[in-house]
Amino acid sequence: MNIDQFVLSYLKRNRSLFARDLEVNEKHLKENIYNKSLIVIGGAGTIGSSFIKAALKFKPAKLVVVDINENGLTELVRDLRSVEGQYIPEDFMTYPLSFDSPAFRKLFIAHGPFDIVANFAAHKHVRSEKDIYSIEALIENNLVKAKGLLDLLVEYPPKHFFCVSTDKAANPVNIMGASKKMMEELILSYGDKIKVSTARFANVAFSNGSLLEGFLKRIEKEQPLSCPSDVKRFFVSPQESGEICLMACILGKNREIFFPKLDMEKDLIKFADIFPVLLKHLGYEPVIFNSDSDARKNISLIKEGKYPVYVFETNTSGEKMFEEFYTDDEDFDLGKFNALGVLSKSPTYKTEQFDVIFKELYDLLENPKLEKSQIVSWLKKYIPEFQHIETGISLDKKM
Known part of the structure; x- marks a missing residue:
């Protein structure tokens, strides 16, 4: 199944949402990527690998990819080298290591200087706040390592x-x-020393670990699907995710945040509206069940061309019913690009202030009896708009 084609077809797009912006800015992109040196951190994931494919069209001279997922790096190499006509620079290396390790610093210095540095290494799942240990790992990855x-x-x-x-x-x-919002503030504070940019974007359909990829995994293993009835998301294809990041990286000015121009009324889609189309595409008719146990018991329906699906109302911690790209008090420009909006932000905190802010964080992380509520309080102190949804139920409790 061609994921990008399925997503574009479902979203009723005949080509990438960002195709026009790529065409208009092709010269600028080529000038800044052709024959340049590029390092991608977290490049084995869906978005990182899509960014790499988008960048390779402009023929950089050097590409270094770093990711802790050794198997993911192997698949990235196999994927790139299996496509007819795919440009791959002669100077191309992958390294399975963490970007906070001594080995990373050594290779960064040895292979540098780099013209382009792109970081995709992050905890991205709401389920990462299941308990204090997973929360510490999230905070360390999204903030301390950053x-x-x-x-x-x-x-x-x-x-x-x-x-x-x-x-x-x-x-x-x-x-x-909230950790990503704090990460944005951290990045913006460094704008006095280096050019920084970032992007907020929609749910990347069928990305690694996503609910939609989970549908494909369940179908592959002949297991029932599980889907919330009430959660809405914006969606982009994997290809589009790489393109928006590439444009934010190269076309973005210092301290700019890119986002896709999608309509809150027309473009928010329920997960529950997608699985019937996907199942039909794969030759199945969905049968809805009100409990996960009933869905599991009726897996034999697959032999009849029907597929059991457990549909439920969301009740897990931190789950937002819909997504948004900016708030009313943020300075955004919807006219600069065809399909991209741009936020221009001044840093809330200076780099020196982050030394104090992170000292508080380090002191928290050293506490052997650290509790989730303390991390929430620390985040609220510096991200006052953070309104934590706590139900006491983790996504790991769901099928």
């Missing part, structure tokens, strides 16, 4: 630095979204 990378870039500044954000950073209701 600050370490920024400090390294101050020593060895690239021409372009991009770090991916999320639509969940606008009016956050979960720890992941």
